[in-house]
Amino acid sequence: MQEEGMKRRNFLKGAAASGALLLYRPGLVEAGPDLSRQSAFLYDSIKCINCGVCEKACKRVNGLPEHASVIYMSQNASGLPVHITRRNSCMQCIRPACVRACPTGATFLRGNGLVSYDSQKCAACGYCVDACPFKHPRMSRPAYFNLRNVWVNRCTSCGACAQACPEDALHFNFRQDILTMAKERLAQIKSTYSLPQAQLYGEEDLNLIWILAGSPDKYDLPGPTAAAVVDTSLAFWKDIVRPTTLLLSLMATGILGVTYFFARRNHLKELARLKQIEEEEKDVK
Incomplete structure (x- = not known):
């Protein structure tokens, strides 16, 4: 009964976070994030069973074509005591390089700190693809002189994937609540499994916080500071060259x-x- 009450409270908090997301007006945020308004995702790679429900929910809510997907799931047998699953999606960087690189404002930060995407503004330049430290964005092959056929797998931070997860492996909530939940789950995992290297990933730099069974390299993830590094050439282009x-x-x-x-x-x-000269000549005649 107590567990059911906890699930109900978590659901209500997630709904509140989703409602807050809808209330914020999209706009490019260059200043530091306001942690009091921050939202985040939690991904538990140990609980995830690679069922694909989150992928289908994302496609349905965002009206994606059949061949397109924003989320890609993959499994990796790495010799760990548990079978881990890797989520390939936008990592929701707190200081996103893709936002700085985007020349049209198609990729932007919402007021709650989540990276989002407006396909109507996308010029299919591919700058976000090159700027991402996690190499997530993929751009479809364009037909010549027809930008309508170009598609970029950018997350809109709608939260549909978290609401659809049947295994409680994915959550969407306020960042402070997500961090609390992640730390509690990590402590439970370490007491249940023989996973001395189990850890959180993205606690400082991401709004998609992972629970890992081992070191990041087991998941083909870069070091924890990758998301904090913004290419200085991007800052120079966005803040100086472009305005000039x-x-x-x-x-x-x-x-x-x-x-x-x-x-x-x-x-x-x-x-x-x-x-006037012509009229004067006529008068003389």
């Missing part, structure tokens, strides 16, 4: 506009002068 280019373009447009205005005015004056 935009400013110069606006200045050039303004100069052309002013030039056209004076040229047009002088042209009209010349037409008026010629017309």
Whole structure:
């Protein structure tokens, strides 16, 4: 009975986090995250059974084509006492390089700190694919001169995958609650299994926090600081080169506009002068 009550409370908290996500208006956030409004996902790789329900829920809610998927599940027999599953999806970096790299604002941070994606703004440039330290985004092969056929597997942070998980392996909630749950589960795992290297992954840098049965390399994951590193060239391009280019373009447009205005005015004056001369000549005749 107590366990049922805990599940009910967790469900209500998850629903509250989902509601908060819908209330936040999308916008590019360059400042540091507000932890009091932060949401996060928890992925327990030990509980996950690779059933694919989260993949199907993601496709259904986001209206993805049959061949497309934002989440890819894979299993890895690594010699550990338990069979582990790896979730291949957006890692929800707290300081996402993809957001800095995106030139159109298609990839952005929501007010609750989660990375999201607007397909209507995507120019299919592939910058987010190159910028991601986890090499997750994939871009479909475009048909020539037809951007409508281009598709990028970007997460919209809708939370449908967590709500659909039948094994309690995936959760979506406020970040502080997710961290508390993750630490409690980790302690339980270490007391139940012979997994001395079991650990949390992404506690400092990600909003998709993993429970790992072993070291990150068993999951083909980079070091824990990978998400914290933002390429300085991206910052230089986004914060200096791009605004400067935009400013110069606006200045050039303004100069052309002013030039056209004076040229047009002088042209009209010349037409008026010629017309006046023509009328004077008619009067003389």
